[in-house]
Amino acid sequence: METITLNNGMKMPILGYGVYLVDPAVTERCVLDAISVGYRSLDTAQYYENEAMVASAVRKSGVPRDEFFITSKLCQTHPSYAQAKENVKGSLRRMKLDYLDLMLIHWPMGNDSDIWQAFEDLVKEGYLRAIGVSNFYPETYEALVKNASVIPVLNQIETHVFYQQRPMVALMGKYGTAVESWGPLAEGMNGIFTHPVLTEVGAAHGKTAAQVALRFLIQQNIIVIPKSVHKERMIQNMDVFDFSLSDDEMAAVRALDTGHNLDGWPADALKYDPAQW
Numbered sequence: 680m681e682t683i684t685l686n687n688g689m690k691m692p693i694l695g696y697g698v699y700l701v702d703p704a705v706t707e708r709c710v711l712d713a714i715s716v717g718y719r720s721l722d723t724a725q726y727y728e729n730e731a732m733v734a735s736a737v738r739k740s741g742v743p744r745d746e747f748f749i750t751s752k753l754c755q756t757h758p759s760y761a762q763a764k765e766n767v768k769g770s771l772r773r774m775k776l777d778y779l780d781l782m783l784i785h786w787p788m789g790n791d792s793d794i795w796q797a798f799e800d801l802v803k804e805g806y807l808r809a810i811g812v813s814n815f816y817p818e819t820y821e822a823l824v825k826n827a828s829v830i831p832v833l834n835q836i837e838t839h840v841f842y843q844q845r846p847m848v849a850l851m852g853k854y855g856t857a858v859e860s861w862g863p864l865a866e867g868m869n870g871i872f873t874h875p876v877l878t879e880v881g882a883a884h885g886k887t888a889a890q891v892a893l894r895f896l897i898q899q900n901i902i903v904i905p906k907s908v909h910k911e912r913m914i915q916n917m918d919v920f921d922f923s924l925s926d927d928e929m930a931a932v933r934a935l936d937t938g939h940n941l942d943g944w945p946a947d948a949l950k951y952d953p954a955q956w
């Protein structure tokens with residue numbers, strides 16, 4: 680598996696398996712399937728209520744813990760420093776893990792500087808190996824890093840062929856924060872799996888539209904965590920490292936950008952202001 684080197688020197692697989700909306704009742708089976716076909720990076724969150732099942736699959740797989748890269752995400756509005764620390768330890772308890780490879784703030788929660796200070800200290804104490812953010816846009820991202828000693832290793836944001844987020848990708852590049860795509864397959868929307876441009880580009884390489892969409896992101900060093908509960912699709916989504924898109928093919932896919940997310944919002948509308956909740 681190809682890896683990307685994060686700004687703290689850690690290597691992370693550029694492709695992983697995400698479990699948003701995977702029913703907790705089937706999560707363990709799905710993650711065991713994903714591990715059996717080669718996934719080692721797993722993306723869960725407190726909000727998904729399936730952290731424990733992800734971790735139990737890791738244990739049942741028999742693959743050594745240190746071969747995995749496990750991510751979870753904090754979800755608690757306006758926590759204090761102490762509450763944020765306790766919150767992360769709650770994830771570790773649920774998962775019966777000694778450490779997480781990566782913890783993210785799921786979206787701006789308010790008190791983000793206090794959460795970040797807690798994260799930084801949890802790294803020093805050995806509970807977290809890396810820390811990052813998700814759904815942070817220029818205003819909230821820059822407010823966070825202004826007071827931070829540690830720059831986020833990555834920002835997990837919605838990005839896919841229909842919403843390419845070039846300004847955000849450039850901004851993250853300036854700070855040395857990697858971009859991780861959520862919804863790399865546009866959550867199956869906009870007819871992505873039968874899209875004529877993606878299908879035609881794929882046909883030239885013996886690949887599907889889904890594989891072209893993932894390859895397009897990976898070729899820009901964007902980390903992807905596609906989700907499927909079907910083993911054959913898990914295999915298909917991993918099979919994207921034996922071809923590359925030419926400059927012309929990249930340009931053809933770049934032209935699919937709508938500038939809007941799947942809900943129709945332009946990037947600068949995504950402020951997630953917790954004060955309004």
Ligand code: NAD
Nearest residue numbers: 697698699722813861862863864865866867889905906907
């Ligand atoms: P996705 O873009 O991965 O699309 C998933 C959909 O595509 C599913 O319906 C699946 O059945 C289908 N699919 C997958 N592979 C396919 C294939 N090869 N052929 C045909 N259909 C296929 O959407 P997602 O799950 O929302 O995003 C991926 C991961 O990102 C999540 O599981 C989660 O871990 C993370 N995520 C994070 C946030 C956040 O706020 N940080 C938000 C959403 C998702």
